[in-house]
Amino acid sequence: MFKRKMIAWMAMIGLFYSCQPSVDTTSNQVSSPDGTLVLTVALSETGNASYSVTKDGTAVLETSQLGVRRQDGEFTAGLKLTASSESKSIKDSYTLKVGKRRDNQYLANQKVFTFANAQDQIMEVIFQLSDDGVAFRYHFLGETGEQKFITDELTTFNLPNDARAWLQPCADAKTGWAQCNPSYEENYLMDISVNQASPTKAGWVYPALFKTGDNWVIISEAGLDKNYCATRLEPKSPEGEYKVGFPQDAEQIFDGELYPESTLPWYSPWRVLAIGSLKTVTESTLGTDVATPAIAGDFSWVEPGRASWSWVLLKDDMTNYPVSKQFIDYASDMGWEYCLIDALWDTQIGYEKIQELVDYAATKDVGLLLWYNSAGNWNETFQTPKDMMLTPESRMAEFKRIKEMGVKGVKIDFFGGDGQSVIEYYHEILTDAAEAGIMVNFHGCTLPRGWQRTYPNLVSMESIKGMEFITFDQKDADVAVPHCAMLPFTRNVFDPMDFTPVAFSEIPNIKRLSSNGFELALSVLFVSGVQHYAETAEGMQAVPEFVREAMRAVPVKWDETVFVDGFPGKQVVMARRSGKNWFIAGINGETEEKALTLDLSFVKGLQGTMINDGMTNRDLVQDQITVAEDGQLPIILKPNGGFLIQLSE
Incomplete structure (x- = not known):
């Protein structure tokens, strides 16, 4: 079993969001601060919990299901609503190293609904409505060292039947080149019916975009800690009802967890829905507003920037010393902060020559970034360096080595999975890299889900074709x-x-x-956070000088x-x-x-x-x-x- 390390900041954020205001059992609604969004919670005669959302009185989500199936207890039917809190104002301000807006403010109304199942086990559903959307998550109370296991999440998002969808299929596990899928690298299906099934068994990835009437909805996930798997939308959506889906069986590593397991107390990730005009949802920061705040530490050394990069147009053979030196010169000439040296640098250049390149780049005010294979037996990739990320000991030894050499960051590739053990692996790498003073960029990977707020040293992730x-x-x-x-x-x-x-x-x-x-x-x-430009020095010289000046300025x-x-x-x-x-x-x-x-x-x-x-x-x-x-x-x-x-x- 892959052992998780519990860290204090997770407990602290759990306390922040689990505040218990006084109880008002007469109200089953919560609204946004401006009153335009209203969420209603309901309980059927059979004890099935549900919610619905309106915008300016018009249905955005019709009756949608709530509930979780835990191995030791059902929170899916036979539920009783034992309490609903008064609406409480939630305010937050935070700064991002990486993103479309540096300084961010979050204002929402929070309401907590408490349900008991037939065994009197308790589940809370925490709803927060801001003017730009809805966020909610499950909370299981208690304090126990005993592991609890979730086998299914019943959460659905029930769009009106005439809504339209813009969705990216999730590739099935272990398909594609070197069995690297899923890595969120498919083309989108655009303006399709909400009744259309995914062409893959794995379903659809986040963020998922919908249009219903005059309103747009983006559905995603945030606050994904080490105690849950990443989720997606299941492939079938009868009459526009999309269900949260778990990873496929092959999406686990180190013989670790696939589905969620944790001790109590236990918070699920946030289910995030930005709602409103296209302008509202596109400008929304809801995915970071509810993400776990930054881990403790001084991150002044994290410096976003732009990078030259030889591999994308020149490929593997050009990852060598002379070409890398040319791309350092190229970055310097463009005023860019970094140069990325990609796969096979360990065999085609070597550590000794990498040190020479680091030293040379420093004279040009350029920092070096190095590529790594995430390694393991979960795919058939051969590119090196491999195996260095697999254990905390080997990982920290490598991070320390390259940090002492003067390397600024790493690009780590080929993950291919959303199981809880894979999510733990991301967190462990980011935590160790932060301690070592190394910036991180993941490729062949899952969606960040707001991790750039939690780990300011996370500068980017691919997760796209x-x-x-x-x-x-x-x-x-x-x-x-x-x-x-x-x-x-x-x-x-x-x-x-x-x-x-x-x-x-x-x-x-x-x-x-x-x-x-x-x-x-x-x-x-x-x-x-680091923009790796595909163009080569020769290609950049072929465009007019005013274009080069623009590329220096952006x-x-x-x-x-x-x-x-x-x-x-x-x-x-x-x-x-x-x-x-x-x-x-x-x-x-x-x-x-x-x-x-x-x-x-x-x-x-x-x-x-x-x-x-x-x-x-x-x-x-x-x-x-x-x-x-x-x-x-x-x-x-x-x-x-x-x-x-x-x-x-």
Whole structure:
């Protein structure tokens, strides 16, 4: 059995959220602070607990099920509602190292419903409603060293039958290259019926996006600690009712836990639903608002930034000393903070030469990042270095070694699973890396679920079909444009995403459909604590100097994010502010030219530049612009095209 280490901060956050205000058994509703969202809890004659949600009086979620099946007790039927607390205001303020907004405030109304089963075992359901959505989780009271086991979670999200869905299938366990799935690397099915089943047995991953009437809903998960597995949505959704699903049998490692098990007290992860207009759900930070606060420690050494990277366009053979040195020079010339040296560096470069590269990079004000295989027998990957992450002893020895060498961070790849033992593994790596002073980026991995708040040294996670897939296969390149136009509405809403964007060059044996304006826009549209750029030094030299200057200027640390325009998979325009500088980027996910009038009233009167597509989709032109006093800016989006605006206050 893979032994979990209980740490004090988990207990502290449990106490924070389990506060017990005075009891009012007459009310079964809780509303958001502005009163527009109302959640109602009900209990059927057979003792089945359920909830429903309205927005401005209109149903967003119809009667949806609550309940958990524990090995030692059923919390699914025959329940009694023994108490409901008064509504209590929850306020929180926090700062993120990584994300679309640095300083964040959370205001919600909390209500706790207490249920007893036929054996008088107690289960609480904690609901919190903010103006932008709903979060809830289960709490099992008591104090015992005896392990408890959850075999099923009955939670459902019952959308109206005419709602539409934008969903990513979850790949079945042990499928794909080297049996690496699931790693959240599938293309989205867009604007489908909520009755349509997943093409995989594993179901659908989070975040899941829905439209019902005038309202949008994003469903996800947050606050996933070591005492639960990651969940998803089951493949079938009869009449629009989606059930929380557990991992498949093969999604466990170290012969450890698959389904949730823990001692008491025990909190489940938060079920998170951002609800409202497309602007509301896209700007929402609900996925980090309820995430576990940061572990104790000084994280001033964590510095987000941009990185050069040879592998995505040049592949394995070019992970060598001369090429790595060239990419360090490239990062230095662009003013980027990092250079990533990818798989096989241990055999094709070696520690001694890596030390030389670290020292050389330091003279250029560039930090080095190193790739590792998560290793283990759960997949067939061969890339090295392997085996160093498997035990706390080997992990800490390696982290200490590279920290003393001057390495800034690691990229750890090939996990492939959502079982509790895999989730424990992520937590153990992040905890040890934090202690060693190492930044972490996970690839071939699960969704972060707000971990960037809990572990400020977590700078990014892949969990998406990114640029590398465009270089592998034409069929993925053919759908890359609408795929990219989906991500600001789904995968990248709450969590950092290491898509590795921006390729101006032609890709060997691939016809790239995106324009260079489209590629440039991705540097702003996609949020990642370390943004690894795909383009090579040669490709960057081939574009106009004003493009290189833009790529030098675009930051990764954002103070503010504003949704301007868009529709999932069709087009998106986002504005992000860093200090006094605004970057506004847009892409067209379709093959027809679009004439848009952007409402930029929040930057009215500001001056700057706009880079847009030229006569062909490989040409770029730059113009000086001033945002009119009425804030309206007409713009043409070329087919598969994009633009980038830079403004200064």
